[in-house]
Amino acid sequence: MASPAPFSRYEFLIAWRYLRARRAEGGVSVMTWISLIGIALGVMALIATLAVRSGFRAEYVDTILGANAHSTIYYAPTSFYNELTEETYISPGRIEDYDALAAKIAQIPGVTRATPVVRAQVMASQADAANVAEVYGVTLDTLKAMERIADPETSGGNIDDFDRGVALGVGLARELGVGVGDKVQLTAPQGAKTPFGTTPRRESYDVVYVFSAGRYDIDRTRIYMPMPEAQSFFNREGVADEIEVFVSDPEQVDNWTPQLLDAAGERAQVWTWRDASGDFLRALDIEDNVMFLILGILVLIASMNITSGLIMLVKNKGRDIGILRTMGLTEGAVLRVFFLCGAFTGVLGTIAGVILGVALALNVEHIMTFLNWASNGGAWNASVRGIYELPAKLRGIDIAKAVGLSLFLSFVVTIFPARRAARMNPVEALRYE
Incomplete structure (x- = not known):
């Protein structure tokens, strides 16, 4: 009899059943919700920040190119x-x-x-x-x-x-x-x-x-x-x-x-708009990378909650693991079941984060208008920022970077507890049952 293919339907069903289990049944739904909310907030902040940074740079460059020459020729x-x-x-x-x-x-x-x-x-x-x-x-x-x-x-x-x-x-x-x-x-x-x-x-x-x-x-x-x-x-x-x-x-x-x-x-010399604003734009690029790194760490911290939840889930489901192993489930199947438990949390949190992040980015101007009104114009000072408003520009590459980072971290942190569940000895798991 041929073995079921990896990630078969029953593996998804078992993983989804464990995620929905109440704490009285040995589930860790509270920890799952904490992980999901943390990932969603991290992805939301990452997408909104990248959109605002992209919008600020695009608006700043547009004001340069819309009112200044691209290059200027003058004689020394x-x-x-x-x-x-x-x-x-x-x-x-x-x-x-x-x-x-x-x-x-x-x-x-x-x-x-x-x-x-x-x-x-x-x-x-x-x-x-x-x-x-x-x-x-x-x-x-x-x-x-x-x-x-x-x-x-x-x-x-x-x-x-x-x-x-x-x-x-x-x-x-x-x-x-x-x-x-x-x-x-x-x-x-x-x-x-x-x-x-x-x-x-x-x-x-x-x-x-x-x-x-x-x-x-x-x-x-x-x-x-x-x-x-x-x-x-x-x-x-x-x-x-x-x-x-x-x-x-x-x-x-x-x-x-x-x-x-x-x-x-x-004696001719050329001065381009990049010569005039290049240092500032390079500083923006460095700041973008730093912000992505910092917010990526926040997503990593939220993803680590998945590890904690899965370790607790493996401990509470030791008897179930032993029974499944005696019924014929391989180590690989058990690993995939618990990997899917963590992956479900990461995927759902990422989807929620994308929805919230896009909604926040699309309404950032209204939010800043309200904050300016509430602070009597102190939230955004054009004399300091250079431009009159804080725009946001949603780019597919920014959303893809946030989604890729979140899913990658969510998948990686599930490997250790999933391997721990797969290597559990069924005899030891059922000894005291």
């Missing part, structure tokens, strides 16, 4: 020695033939857009309010191409009126107390040259557009100005400060750096 300053004055002068790097250079760069395969920019810092003021701001001199087409800046749902005013004024970040507009239709005064330290030296230049401009880039630091400091006006205001007639480059795959932006340097020529 040059120095020259004046023998008459015996002094060394430094000439800032300026791009003179910027339209031709931008057109040349735009022909590189994979480059979607290249635009010249005038960039400088000013003091923005209105009445008694003032703040330092960074001005970007761009064209209307360039401004419209920035997804975060040109988003009509988060902006005010008409972007088509850009040539008749300036565009302010919503944070800067709030601090200055201005809106669309108001005027803002800009003061540049390098203004008109006179016989007595260089005097600061002041001009008032109409605020025609107020935008939100989704980043606190950008919204609080950035001003966009029409390119010709910026050239005049900052003494950049006929030149640009840098060329902003946008590529088809921002995540692989470093692949275009050699071609950009070749096209720009000598």
Whole structure:
């Protein structure tokens, strides 16, 4: 007579019967529930944490790419020695033939857009309010191409009126107390040259557009100005400060750096968005790994309760094991029965954890809104976090990692008590029965 195949139906039935047994019948249902709840909570925390971390990184990167260039080309300053004055002068790097250079760069395969920019810092003021701001001199087409800046749902005013004024970040507009239709005064330290030296230049401009880039630091400091006006205001007639480059795959932006340097020529330097934010993103990756490890340890601790419960179950079911062995069950069959007892707990706990974790991740914004309301805005401070809200992004790979870790630990911890049950001598088990 052939032996039953491993994990036959009767093995599942016996394991399920043991799990449902009341304590008076020698079962350990309370310990089983503790193990199941512990695993569910651990998997829930792991999935929710990974979703929040993925959402935070995606939102942070999106705010960078939606309001900034993928790569920036600029020229290094040059120095020259004046023998008459015996002094060394430094000439800032300026791009003179910027339209031709931008057109040349735009022909590189994979480059979607290249635009010249005038960039400088000013003091923005209105009445008694003032703040330092960074001005970007761009064209209307360039401004419209920035997804975060040109988003009509988060902006005010008409972007088509850009040539008749300036565009302010919503944070800067709030601090200055201005809106669309108001005027803002800009003061540049390098203004008109006179016989007595260089005097600061002041001009008032109409605020025609107020935008939100989704980043606190950008919204609080950035001003966009029409390119010709910026050239005049900052003494950049006929030149640009840098060329902003946008590529088809921002995540692989470093692949275009050699071609950009070749096209720009000598003294050219390239600064990518990864150079600006790479350290922060690497810190996020390290933090993600650490959080996964810590929460994985919590899942391991919860899984260890399965071992305790199975050891108690094996002890209480010693008589049953002896009877089953005398009826013909092999050591392998007994091992599989008690392995299934632990596996059932791990699988059910994991399923419950996935459901709870997904539900928590999908409602994290509502939860944070409530916590912010309850703490008067102390739960999430945009000036510290950089972005305005805590998003969550569920990824299949994150759920798979949480499920795989939970099931792996749940299966591994059942092996020792299951082997102990399989090696039990039926004669010893029935000696005192």
